[in-house]
Amino acid sequence: MTRKNNLRLTALNLMLLSAFSWQAHADTLFVHANAYTLNAKQQLQKFDAMLVDDKGRVLATGLQKSLQKKNPQAKLVDLGGKTVLPGLIDAHGHVFGLGTAASQLSLRATNNLTEALAAISLYAKQATQQQWILGGEWNQAIWKLDRFPNAKELDSVVADKPVWLRRVDGHAGWANSKALALAGITKSTPDPAGGKIERDEQGEASGILVDSAMDILEKVIPPQNDAELRVALDAALKQLRSVGLTTVHDAGVDAQSDKLFREYATQGRLTTRVYGMIGGVDQFFDVVSAAGPLKNLADDRYALRAVKLYSDGALGSRGAALLAPYSDAPHTKGLLFVQDKQMQSMVQKAAAKGYQVNVHAIGDAGNRQVIDALASIPKQHDAKILRHRIEHAQVLELSDIPRVAKANIIPSMQPTHATSDMNMAEDRVGKDRIKGAYAWRSFLKQGSKIPCGSDFPIENPNPFWGIYSAVTRQDHQQMPVKGWYPEQAMTVQEAFRCFTLDAAYAGHQEKIVGSLEKGKWADFIVIDQDIFTIPSKDIYKTVVLQTWQAGKQVYTK
Structure with a gap:
């Protein structure tokens, strides 16, 4: 074989070796985990290491010692002994309702109607650029009110701009008089199919709209x-x-x-x-x-x-x-x-x-x-x-x-x-x-x-x-x-x-x-406590430390 051919083979071998080496390094081995998953038979399984390919799919789960021995070139990510679960x-x-709610008025924390009206008044004074006061999450049961709130009560704190506040379940809303007027809701407005306009003793709209009746008002709110x-x-x-x-x-x-x-x-x-x-x-x-x-x-x-x-x-x-x-x-x-x-x-x-x-x-x-x-x-x-x-x-x-x-x-x-x-x-x-x-x-x-x-x-x-x-x-x-x-x-x-x-x-x-099984996306989370061993009273206190999507970290606390 000529020197020229030898050089060509050497170059080819180097390219193949480089490609193999790159492929080997493309896998990531997550180690030192207190990890849980369910298998196809819905049995709970534990492991302390997980191998993920460069596409973000699980290649294997098991014992760290074994997986590390079989995959010596894999990049190591140490999870610090923390509890790991499949992404929930x-x-x-x-989704958009959640994002929108973050910028709107929430009455979830109010304990009575008086607190709610005070919160509405304060929010309205600060929201000077908003055409409408929007939000909600109120609950008259928490307020121990044996009735729905009404438009007149809203008018007492905000009368100059329309107010529309959805109940905590999203199936009823509370409007002030300005909002009712803009929607054209009067004493003579009939209840729509699948909805109800709550009325006072005189038959006037009280300010509460239930289910499809909410559509009448929401049509006049400027869309996002x-x-x-x-x-x-x-x-x-x-x-x-x-x-x-x-x-x-x-x-x-x-x-x-x-x-x-x-x-x-x-x-x-x-x-x-x-x-x-x-x-x-x-x-x-x-x-x-x-x-x-x-x-x-x-x-x-x-x-x-x-x-x-x-x-x-x-x-x-x-x-x-x-x-x-x-x-x-x-x-x-x-x-x-x-x-x-x-x-x-x-x-x-x-x-x-x-x-x-x-x-x-x-x-x-x-x-x-x-x-x-x-x-x-x-x-x-x-x-x-x-x-x-x-x-x-x-x-x-x-x-x-x-x-x-x-x-x-x-x-x-x-x-x-x-x-x-x-x-x-x-x-x-x-x-x-x-x-x-x-x-x-x-x-x-x-x-x-x-x-x-x-x-x-x-x-x-x-x-x-x-x-x-x-x-x-x-x-x-x-x-x-x-x-x-x-x-x-x-x-x-x-x-x-x-x-x-x-x-x-x-x-x-x-x-x-x-x-977290072979072939599935490596979507997983790292949390601060083991929900399978702690007292059940503490489960809601669990804090997410890391979130991973397809083997890539998308959140860290």
Whole structure:
């Protein structure tokens, strides 16, 4: 062989060696971890090291000594012996709502109407550039007010500009007289289908609008522009990654939010994966569904393959549809938003295009309507194939709970709703119907998967608050002492599964997220305490120290 050929071979060998060396160094070995994951059999497994490839997928988990020996060239990242979990998933939230709420007035911390009015007055004096005073999160049950607040009370602190404050559950709003006038709401304005205008003794609009009646007023509020929406999305993503949420299911995507989600995903700025539900089956659905469900954009950062519909309102505002009258308001049974035939038409329209159908249902009448409607979908598009869901599944007639499993419907539930609602839920439905309310154990017992969420910003998005509520059924002061209907509580492992594998399954994503197994994205979090060994009373205090998406760190405390 000539010297020239030898030189060529040497150069080639060096190139191959360099390529091999680069490939070897491309893998990252995370070590010194107190790590947990569930496997495909839903068994809890521990490991102290995890190998991740350069694309951000898990190659292996196991013992540090063994993995380090087999992968001597891997870059080492020491996790300091801290507890590591798969990234948590919130199966029901409102991303832009969370970001927007950060800049609006919150009355969540107020203990009575007097405090609320003082907070509104102070906010209005500081918000001199705002055309409207917006926000909410008020709760008349916390205020121990045996009625809704009214417009005159709002007028006493802000009369010169419109005020619109949504109730904590988002299903009722409180307006002042200026806002009512701008919306054209008068004594003669009729209640819309699926909504109610609360009225005083003279029949005048009191200032409280329930469910679809809110639309009358909200149509006159100036919409957020593109810049405001970007600020809201940035604020939401910052908060989500700080509490360890690596995936969220957004319950109500419209054209504007879809546009920004796609943009942020392709630019690598969507630091929490978003599984989107199209809000309704109207014009936007008709446009976007022409291309069919979007199952994966930009390495699974964004998907749009579900539809969100509404059956009824909320329990706190008595908008949830009940089969019998409210125990504390015998004159009303709440409201169904649409008739049965229309609900069936909507779910069939969405399913026929290949979309998962997720329907909000709170009351037992609302839940029954949804079960009947989802059961009406032709077999090729039914819940066994598309994994249709009931969002909330809060109050069910006991005989309807087994029907959920029989129809393969997924009950998507929010544990913190129970601990927020326990101050009024039994008042609303009485001691008999409460047996079918927030009934997590009943669903788990029959084999239902429960994807858990928070319904943020209605509740705090922190998933450890959700796990705590699921396990203890107590508030953060550990009340009630034994928990509220503790027989329906989950174990820590069950609650963990609901925020990981079950939530992933509910988004058709159990093969890519939800656990730290070979081939899945290396979405994980590092936390300050071991939730599987600490007293359950301390779970909600858990602090996220680091959040990683696809092997890249997106948050550090």
